[in-house]
Amino acid sequence: MVSKSRNRSKVHYSAIDGDLDYEDIEDRNAIDLSDLPRLTEEQVYLPSRRKNSKFSKSSNLSQVENFLNRFELPRKKFQAAVLSILAFGFIILVILKIGLAGKTCQSIDQLKEQKAIFDALKNITECKSTTGEAFPWQKYRLPGESIPSAYYLFFYPDQETKTFSGSVDIIFEQSAKGKYIALHARNLNIRYLSIFECKEYDVDCYGDNDAKRSQEDVEDFFVSCDELGMLVIKMSKDLLPGRKYNLNIRYSAALPGPGLILQKYQKGPGQFGQYLVSDFMPNKARNVFPCFDEPEYQAKFTLEVVRKKDEKVFFNSGFSRKSPYAKNSGQTGKFGLSQAVQSHEVDTFESTEPVPLYSLGFVIGNFDTTTINDGNFLMSTIGGISSNYALAFSQRVAKLAQRLQDWSGRSFTCQMRFVLLPNYVKNNFFQPKGLALLPLSTFTKTNYEIDYQIALELTQLMFHSGTIKWWDHLWQDAGIFQSIASSLLNDFDRNIILAENRHEVFSHQSFFTLANMTLDSEAQMSDAFCTFSSNRWGLVVNLFADFFKMKFGTDIIQSTVAESAFENTIFENAALVKKVKETLSIDLISMATDWNMKDIPVLGIDTIGGKIEFTKKDDSLLVPVRYQVDETCCREALIKDKSQAIDTGILPHFVASKGMLQLGYRVQYSTQVFDIIEKSLEIADDKNDVLNEIERAMFFQDAFYFAKIGQLNYKKLIRLLSTLHSESSEIVWRTALECMRWIEIQISSSFDVREQFWFSKFMVEKLRHALQIAETEDFKERS
Template structure:
């Protein structure tokens, strides 16, 4: 089954490609030119000088790929200072002057400037003494280069509808790249007002965080745009774009002008984003009880973009697939993705932009909150989607996967250099953060948002630490939840790595609970198991299945008495808690019987959670796989998306290992098992015109059809539709595109593959392009694989700047046993070349390594891979360690479970005949 659902990247606001980021902690910083010791040896700026306002002037030249600039920064000396220290990277500083604000005219030139490459700082000295409470304007002229690096002020290319190549300039500053565009105090706590003037070609225009004030003619064919000053904000939220993009606009009920921008050929794909963002912006204004403080909100689709999107205040940038929606070719899931990303970024406008974390160690709160608010926002604007039951699929699954590793980290973590800051834009900050917020919301209800409102109002246009939020929430919850020490409870979730497994046993009416850290067995587990979480537990029983009971588990073990005998107990009601549950054998057996006979007794989320917990228990060796498979049998009666996808993921893992272990017979048995489970649903949904289906059915249609990708009648129908699409050009339903393209790529004649490649090259639809890469890369034809590898290196058609192109390609190439080993060899052989294009810290590289190592379970190969990464000097990087560990876990799984699973599959085949 190539059906492990490929999730899109969830790193919504993480940039990645930066240079000069390595900072050795013990190294003493010395100015390279003079050999003088840099006067400030810490990573964070001194606090004796505060910037209050910036005026930035930029004049980029896209042809020569460089820019000249000038920044005037108003500063206040808080404590007397010998030098002014601020951030700069790679720009050439051409002159620096200092002018007292109240004695105009008496400017001082800098007497000396020292640089520290490690911390990307400059220290500027003047003859004059900088005394406390003096106010100055620091004026810096500089020049810099524009590259295609996806960080700082950078260039992006695209072909317009006439095939003409157009270059635009855009920015991505979070977390530490503003300093690459202009010298600044580049830390979130140094908030200031920013204004901008930008010189540009006449045929282009400029966007900034604020509305345009004026445009004046400049030299020759140039014009200069001036912008209103911003509200007080952090440097990482500043953004500007020079482009020829077009827009559509609307005004919200509270008078905010919302515009969505893209290149002119994509004008027809902006409608949904505009509708959704107007609605969700109003929803957040209501929920947070603070009006959106800017007069306009621009959303811009940028082709070359490292993250999913970036919440720059009033000027949010998106990768194209996160904003564009074409009803003719985009699927239900594409639309959902657009809604999620917009809701995420717009919630940041309050939580993150209005109130900002003091320092990056609190990133999880910023990102966890936005990742939680995505669902709340989508649910409010699209209530018909019944979307909340998918929260665990999007966040919990990924959080559990990252957090069950030895190499995870607590969500609250100290970061003290750019590399460490970049590293925490990960599943822990985003997905675990979201799960913990969700658990707190479930515990406290509306009271949580009362605390949030108070927090936003108290710290608006300023900074706060996590404890400030917890304090506001605690005060709000004082009367309704006086028995819970929220601070103590949250501390266990934010400072401990990993998450708990709760083992439940039932003896008559006595329920006993024991918690321990959840970890998959591998050959080199090295965990201390002393962690104890304060877990807000919930459960329902066979006697009262509709009314959940709650209790807080504070110690390692606890027990309580039920008022009467029950047939079953189900813990973690509606999957809102960030923990897994295992039951004793009798309890499991009763629960599975109950699901098989009356699945409707359990909520949709509880059915998902039972599947997940049963297969997790099986992987831990606490439940025989037979029992987990027995539970899976109920799925032929399931009609809801979340439990079905949960099961597909679990079976997908087993199938993946069978594939790697070359157990082809067993593999075809598990395919048969799946086909049998889903045959009825397939007959009901597949290949039908989905317009009369409800949303759940529409989503299932895609899933169930792709599940049948090895089912002969399905392949036959898919190829049939592909041919009709080629000639006489009968459109394929958007939701059927993946399966039809898959069949053509893998089972069709080579000419079909070629036709898809040509369609890919000529299309300007970003969603369609990704769908084609996902399928043509699954080919088992060696020539085609080699062709795709060479395209990967060229980086033109399959664009090296587009993360989804790279990650989707590698994921496809490593999805089968022909492409996998060839690709892993290719990555090793061309490592130097590849890491020149994709830095070792980039998301692309993380995805490449993860996919390649996913294919290995042989002990010798694991050791060889480890040696390889050691040689390349990156064996200590977290994602490499995690990938190696995953291989070891898979190897251990094969040893422990493979024989048992093979027997079950054989028996099941006999019984089903």
């Protein structure tokens, strides 16, 4: 496994300690007289005349004087002329000097103007602290000189005042000498700061509780602009490398906000409640408490939460103890007489294993719980979800866990924590159920989407040791997770997941290549996270899964992924990439990194040589992203010209199935797409061939997806479904299964009650009709 490492040199706090000293431009261009060579006294002053010089008087002088006396008047004129010339020359020199000086002054003015422009640009791009001064640390990533090992978090949410407050003790080790600590904190009101050095044998680093001295060690602190979301603390003394310290910060903020979700649910007719769910993925923990919010800083977490007596809290780790809550205690940062609050209690949870911040999760609410624990996972439900549903859910989890064990060849022993939550959607005829997976939180999910989330969580837990070292690799590694998770689902659910991911993958205009993986801004990190959500790498795996199995054996993907333990991504396995390229002529890395919305590769087939190549054809219909890679597809993958196909209305069935989807991408599933399908059904010699190809091209999943997001006319879709039902009993029951599953998807959308009821009634009628026609065991079982 070839692992890409981040070129991230250690930055010493000398960059933070001193102010940035910009040297004046005119000073750099000035001449320092001390640099010039020193002149001797004789070089500075003219030599004095000596008596023995050649200018001394001689006997010939009288002759010269006599000669000059003869021309007395002309000599005076000559002297006047010489003086005039000297005076004129002096004036010229003065003028020239003035001109040169003016030119020099003008040049300095220009330099000053350039410096002003430079300073203005610097001020625009420079992150300011809340005081208006330059923030001491200007880079997006932390310096990496303070390494956290444990967090002790006290959290008090108050839904009545729409605020929350808290206190966090961060145990960290210093790796370099310096007076500054840089960490993350965004939109938090910092109330109190203190720090002390951990004693040698003080494992938990409680210190000597000298609050005054701990505060005196903090000289000042700086809160950055919103873009950086950081907090820099300046110490009065140097932090020493190899030493451990305890940093205590007390703070408050508004509720809800990034990182905390207040989710509404229906208790009864006209009665509603709310539960609070955390959402720290990918970097929103910094909005909830000060922390080192980067994936490589994995630490243990101990959580204390203030809750109402009728509420419950679920966290990643197990429950430890319950204690009374004392208002105005030191925990909340308000010192004075403590007062017991009868309406609230404090829940304390056991310490977690070292985990990155994005994997933390908690749920707080008025839970009427049913708990199921089979040794592998712990599930709790709240009021509104029946115990029968909870039991059925547990069976589904157990089935997925068994599939993952079979897939990977590993035994699954990790404990999982699920919280089943009812969800409220306005004007929804069927109130859907939600699911909170700790750390993942998902809402308004259908059964197939919940299965997919469970499969994702199982996969991450099994391969967690090497996952997502940094955001740079987030979208690669998670894409592999999604590929494995989708493989654990049944065929129908997997096809729907692939259809949705397929549309998401092309909604991003830019992607990151393996050659340049360093993310230097939050915008880039967010883009990378969105790309990860689009299942880009997992999509590539699925595209060529059949090829991998055919050419390299059935376990090629599984063994490669399992052996590498997701240290990075299987596409950085040089041997595999080379083998795929040599055997199949497929450049996986170039293909996966070069795709964008305007330039999607087209599958071109060299039927004579038997090679598969990717070419870019702007004038052709594009094949669907989910390639059916088999001999039939290879023979039929050549795509006709789009304009000719539409003009003539004559479409072979393979063009109808593989061309209409990409045409749909371009025209947003306009009526043209349905007209093409209906025309194909009219002119085809064998309608079953057309129907089979339409089904194989995953048209229904795509069509329902566009209907779900409001870009498709449902009446057109249902008319087409009616046409298909009248053609073939084999197609009828398969289409009915599609309809049955998509009832779940439809009811999760925010359509009005009348429309949902009408659509559901239509689907039920079609299911009854299909059941009468198709007497198959598979259909009966799945119905």
